[in-house]
Amino acid sequence: MPTTADDHPAGTTNGPGRDPVVEAHGIYKTFPGVVANADVDLRLERGEVHALLGENGAGKSTLASVLTGLYQPDAGEIRLDGRPVVLRSPREALAHGIGMVHQHFKLVKRFTVAENVALGDRTQPILMSAPDVHRSVVELSERYGLPVRPDAVVGDLTVGEQQRVEIVKTLYRGVDVLLLDEPTSVLTPQETEALFDTVRAMAADGKAVVFISHKLHEVLSIADTITVMRDGGIAGNVDAADTSVRELAQLMVGREVMMEAPGGDGQAGEVVLELDDVSVDERSRRGRLDQLSMTVRAGEVVGIAGVSGNGQRPLAEVAAGLIEPDRGRVRVNGRDVTGRPRAARKAGLSYVPEDRIGTGLASSLSVAENLQLTRAHRPLLDRGRWSTDARRLMEEFDIRAPGPSTTTSSLSGGNIQKVLLARELAADPDVIVAASPTRGLDVGAIEFVRQLLAQRREQGCGVLLISEDLDEIRALSDRILVLYEGRIVHECAAEDSDVTELGLAMAGAGS
Amino acid sequence: MLGLERRSDVPAWIYVAVPVIAVLLALAVGAVFLVFTGHDPLTVYRVMIQASFASTFGFADTLVSATPLILTGLAALVSFRVKLWNIGAEGQLYIGAVCASGIALLIGESLPGWANILMMLAAGAFGGMLFILIPAIARAWLRTNEIITTLLLNSVALLFINWLIFGSRSFWRDPAAGQFPQGLRIPDEAYFPRWGATRVHLGLVIALLAVVAIWFVLNRTRFGFRMKILGDSESAARYAGVPVRLMVVAVLLLSGALAGLAGAADVGGFSRRLDPNSLAIGMGYAGIIVAALSRLNPGSVILVAIMLGGVRNAGTALQSLPERVPMEIAVMLEGAILLFALGSEVLVRYRIHWPWSKGPALDASPEEAEAT
Ligand SMILES: Nc1ncnc2c1ncn2[C@@H]1O[C@H](COP(=O)(O)OP(=O)(O)O)[C@@H](O)[C@H]1O
Numbered sequence: 001m002p003t004t005a006d007d008h009p010a011g012t013t014n015g016p017g018r019d020p021v022v023e024a025h026g027i028y029k030t031f032p033g034v035v036a037n038a039d040v041d042l043r044l045e046r047g048e049v050h051a052l053l054g055e056n057g058a059g060k061s062t063l064a065s066v067l068t069g070l071y072q073p074d075a076g077e078i079r080l081d082g083r084p085v086v087l088r089s090p091r092e093a094l095a096h097g098i099g100m101v102h103q104h105f106k107l108v109k110r111f112t113v114a115e116n117v118a119l120g121d122r123t124q125p126i127l128m129s130a131p132d133v134h135r136s137v138v139e140l141s142e143r144y145g146l147p148v149r150p151d152a153v154v155g156d157l158t159v160g161e162q163q164r165v166e167i168v169k170t171l172y173r174g175v176d177v178l179l180l181d182e183p184t185s186v187l188t189p190q191e192t193e194a195l196f197d198t199v200r201a202m203a204a205d206g207k208a209v210v211f212i213s214h215k216l217h218e219v220l221s222i223a224d225t226i227t228v229m230r231d232g233g234i235a236g237n238v239d240a241a242d243t244s245v246r247e248l249a250q251l252m253v254g255r256e257v258m259m260e261a262p263g264g265d266g267q268a269g270e271v272v273l274e275l276d277d278v279s280v281d282e283r284s285r286r287g288r289l290d291q292l293s294m295t296v297r298a299g300e301v302v303g304i305a306g307v308s309g310n311g312q313r314p315l316a317e318v319a320a321g322l323i324e325p326d327r328g329r330v331r332v333n334g335r336d337v338t339g340r341p342r343a344a345r346k347a348g349l350s351y352v353p354e355d356r357i358g359t360g361l362a363s364s365l366s367v368a369e370n371l372q373l374t375r376a377h378r379p380l381l382d383r384g385r386w387s388t389d390a391r392r393l394m395e396e397f398d399i400r401a402p403g404p405s406t407t408t409s410s411l412s413g414g415n416i417q418k419v420l421l422a423r424e425l426a427a428d429p430d431v432i433v434a435a436s437p438t439r440g441l442d443v444g445a446i447e448f449v450r451q452l453l454a455q456r457r458e459q460g461c462g463v464l465l466i467s468e469d470l471d472e473i474r475a476l477s478d479r480i481l482v483l484y485e486g487r488i489v490h491e492c493a494a495e496d497s498d499v500t501e502l503g504l505a506m507a508g509a510g511s
Numbered sequence: 512m513l514g515l516e517r518r519s520d521v522p523a524w525i526y527v528a529v530p531v532i533a534v535l536l537a538l539a540v541g542a543v544f545l546v547f548t549g550h551d552p553l554t555v556y557r558v559m560i561q562a563s564f565a566s567t568f569g570f571a572d573t574l575v576s577a578t579p580l581i582l583t584g585l586a587a588l589v590s591f592r593v594k595l596w597n598i599g600a601e602g603q604l605y606i607g608a609v610c611a612s613g614i615a616l617l618i619g620e621s622l623p624g625w626a627n628i629l630m631m632l633a634a635g636a637f638g639g640m641l642f643i644l645i646p647a648i649a650r651a652w653l654r655t656n657e658i659i660t661t662l663l664l665n666s667v668a669l670l671f672i673n674w675l676i677f678g679s680r681s682f683w684r685d686p687a688a689g690q691f692p693q694g695l696r697i698p699d700e701a702y703f704p705r706w707g708a709t710r711v712h713l714g715l716v717i718a719l720l721a722v723v724a725i726w727f728v729l730n731r732t733r734f735g736f737r738m739k740i741l742g743d744s745e746s747a748a749r750y751a752g753v754p755v756r757l758m759v760v761a762v763l764l765l766s767g768a769l770a771g772l773a774g775a776a777d778v779g780g781f782s783r784r785l786d787p788n789s790l791a792i793g794m795g796y797a798g799i800i801v802a803a804l805s806r807l808n809p810g811s812v813i814l815v816a817i818m819l820g821g822v823r824n825a826g827t828a829l830q831s832l833p834e835r836v837p838m839e840i841a842v843m844l845e846g847a848i849l850l851f852a853l854g855s856e857v858l859v860r861y862r863i864h865w866p867w868s869k870g871p872a873l874d875a876s877p878e879e880a881e882a883t
């Protein structure tokens with residue numbers, strides 16, 4: 001059987017040796033119209049945790065993909081232990097001991113953990129030796145603190161567990177260099193802590209770990225070395241020991257940023273949104289709600305914390321009237337709007353859905369059209385007015401687009417979100433339901449979105465903020481509710497919220 | 512490495528060049544077949560052009576062939592715009608013809624001609640709608656795949672019209688016809704007016720009006736805006752408060768109505784009776800080609816329909832050549848044009864990156880990009 005390279009028995013590591021293990025020199029990678037990597041140098045050493053920090057679109061994933069053979073660089077060179085190599089595919093990279101856990105997992109849901117681990121390992125005979133694989137999985141998971149059961153079916157696992165499977169999978173192939181692309185974006189604080197322990201254990205074992213993230217705090221707490229990327233290039237390379245959040249943020253964005261939205265003292269007014277004993281039990285909706293009751297008052301931001309899949313989507317959609325709950329009522333400004341999206345809007349609700357493209361916006365339509373998407377229209381359209389409206393909103397919300405007739409999908413992520421917010425805020429709502437409004441945005445855009453929400457709150461608007469980003473919830477909310485399996489399991493004022501307590505509640509271990 | 516790259520923006524000339532090249536390539540393939548079957552491709556093509564485009568009467572006949580194609584092209588266009596795949600225009604056209612001829616026969620001479628014609632048009636549209644109603648409802652509420660339902664119903668419709676004329680003593684069949692069954696002629700009053708001495712008939716005007724109307728609906732009405740949203744994403748449509756199920760039904764009904772109109776146009780303007788032999792020549796399927804080649808632009812539908820109409824029209828002329836070129840060459844060309852047009856769609860969206868072109872695949876090299 002042809003093998004691409006020397007075979008690594010499971011779990012083998014080469015002890016700490018010569019540094020650096022991987023070097024990238026002058027990497028260029030372009031996609032049509034985008035320079036994703038421009039003259040990037042990177043140097044990874046054995047035994048270090050090397051963070052790759054940068055805003056979305058900075059080119060982190062591209063660089064990681066180049067290093068793991070998924071993309072071919074247009075120019076530049078990769079060296080392993082000083083020798084130039086060409087990595088033509090992820091398989092070749094693996095053969096050289098370089099593995100990656102992608103942002104989107106590549107597991108076969110119907111297979112067991114062990115089967116997934118063995119999958120693609122060409123050293124396995126056609127009929128794989130199950131006991132061997134099982135043993136290796138158990139061994140690896142104990143050694144690096146990655147609790148997974150080899151015979152569990154992957155489809156039944158939580159996202160955090162699936163991530164562990166991905167890591168075990170690469171370890172099983174004997175990697176010396178492991179790249180983790182935004183690994184914490186799907187984890188609870190506790191799971192994140194556990195991952196950090198694993199990462200440290202791997203580094204202690206002499207592996208080089210590349211930790212990709214756009215979260216400053218995280219990077220500071222796990223990394224030894226931090227390389228900051230901006231616009232496809234390297235913005236700086238610093239030692240974690242002698243840098244600060246402020247410096248990193250500045251390197252990322254290229255200017256000073258203010259991440260805490262100004263919070264006034266909360267004087268909440270009338271109830272503007274009320275969910276009364278709402279239950280949704282539908283599997284296809286990704287999560288359910290279980291007799292949930294809550295209110296949002298004018299001038300207050302209520303943050304919903306929780307791990308995704310615990311009912312965030314049905315909560316947002318029920319609140320917006322888009323789905324009819326199996327029981328319970330929804331009231332906006334006292335008016336019953338249960339299951340009636342247009343009535344909800346008429347009563348003063350705006351909804352910023354989690355899926356901007358494909359739900360909040362029809363991305364093949366123009367900016368002007370998207371700004372009209374949720375408005376009530378007469379049978380004959382007045383398109384002339386649409387473009388004047390669009391020009392005004394583009395100005396007001398600083399939407400950078402060539403013009404109102406530009407196709408929305410051609411805008412950058414931040415500007416796309418601004419189109420959505422501009423439309424929803426221009427309706428002058430009394431209550432805004434915002435689901436992950438800053439997810440995937442770059443620091444500049446995050447700042448802008450947060451300011452907008454805070455400003456509306458000042459003006460007396462109630463905000464229901466649903467986000468997986470605990471930092472964001474804490475920075476913006478007056479009151480925090482933790483959602484777990486469709487129920488509010490914890491409630492506290494934002495000032496006296498405690499990360500550990502919130503994290504425990506998010507994991508279902510709350511008091 | 513040989514590869515394809517997505518074009519960031521498509522230059523305007525591509526939209527013209529690609530279909531033209533598709534047609535030329537189709538002609539080249541056709542030429543190969545003609546050579547193998549012992550014909551001179553140049554002569555054949557010259558005859559085709561002369562027959563269809565070079566004389567007034569030839570061109571008039573091309574327009575006659577193009578008339579139903581414009582309508583079936585629009586039928587495909589409106590449904591494809593919202594990613595609904597009605598490929599049952601063929602069957603809807605037959606049923607439209609059944610209804611149109613039926614109403615004309617029922618009315619007889621009891622109404623003035625113009626009223627009869629209006630009733631025929633309405634009945635044609637109604638028949639097309641009726642025939643797509645079940646697939647539409649099944650699609651909207653049960654998510655039944657409309658490709659399959661509409662396609663299967665085409666056979667049902669074909670069997671039905673054949674039965675009406677050849678297999679039964681139905682109301683549509685001419686009782687006087689003995690050995691050779693045929694449809695009963697509609698009253699003279701119900702004939703569509705013709706233009707001068709040509710065979711171009713009122714159907715063409717109706718088809719052109721339909722193009723304008725569809726353009727207006729798509730671009731200037733709430734209904735069209737909703738179609739656009741739904742065509743982009745169903746989830747966005749639901750979010751925007753578009754009544755998705757009703758829209759699905761309405762769009763499919765509109766599509767069926769346009770196909771049914773094409774059936775009415777054949778009855779009133781061309782065969783003047785329910786004539787399976789005149790109807791079952793794939794005008795509904797050709798509409799799919801028309802819609803695809805027009806890139807779902809109502810205006811381009813006219814040009815594409817005339818082009819294909821010309822090819823179809825020339826098929827007949829070919830048979831009068833001394834060496835009797837088979838008429839099927841026209842059908843083959845039509846198919847080849849579709850294949851090349853679909854294939855060249857890749858070239859509209861992507862650019863080929865040849866192995867020997869070096870450097871980064873971008874308009875500007877990184878150095879240049881940096882310098883700006
Ligand atoms: N496969 C691709 N095709 C086209 N453009 C891409 C592709 N992958 C990434 N890009 C573009 O390259 C830039 C860098 O993206 P990426 O490396 O994913 O950034 P990050 O991981 O830092 O968020 C972005 O502008 C992105 O749109």
Ligand SMILES: [Mg+2]
Binds near residue numbers: 062182
């Ligand atoms: Mg990324």
